[in-house]
């Protein structure tokens with residue numbers, strides 16, 4: 001009985017440690033996606049960055065929204081509409097993924113803006129397991145996030161998560177999980 005209780009405590013601590021680790025990774029990779037967007041995207045309307053991370057924590061694809069190689073750097077028409085030729089950040093990340101030695105199966109895709117319908121299909125085809133997005137395209141009538149969920153992909157909205165030594169709180173799509181290390185001592 002005592003042994004069993006100890007085992008439960010171990011499991012909780014292990015889970016807590018995994019969660020803290022995952023939050024640190026999420027913060028780092030989303031910061032990376034934002035850095036790419038801010039430094040490399042030439043969009044005047046919305047700069048988007050994407051990073052794909054393998055199950056083994058290797059960055060296997062990254063990209064920003066942009067024009068095809070050799071084209072002008074103008075992503076928008078004079079009246080502010082996004083040109084049809086524009087590649088999504090995810091498209092460009094998938095391009096790099098094609099030359100990566102690591103598998104995309106079980107990978108996580110971080111994106112600063114929720115994916116469009118076409119990229120959603122590609123995410124599913126690449127067997128990506130988890131999508132973390134920062135801002136949602138509320139004008140997306142095609143329900144990309146729902147399609148991802150229906151396909152068994154874990155979808156999470158990224159929110160600033162603070163991790164410190166004493167306590168970590170994670171709010172995930174309205175679900176609040178509190179970790180208090182003292183409870184498990």
Ligand SMILES: [Zn+2]
Pocket residue numbers: 088089090091115116117118119120
């Ligand atoms: Zn797209």
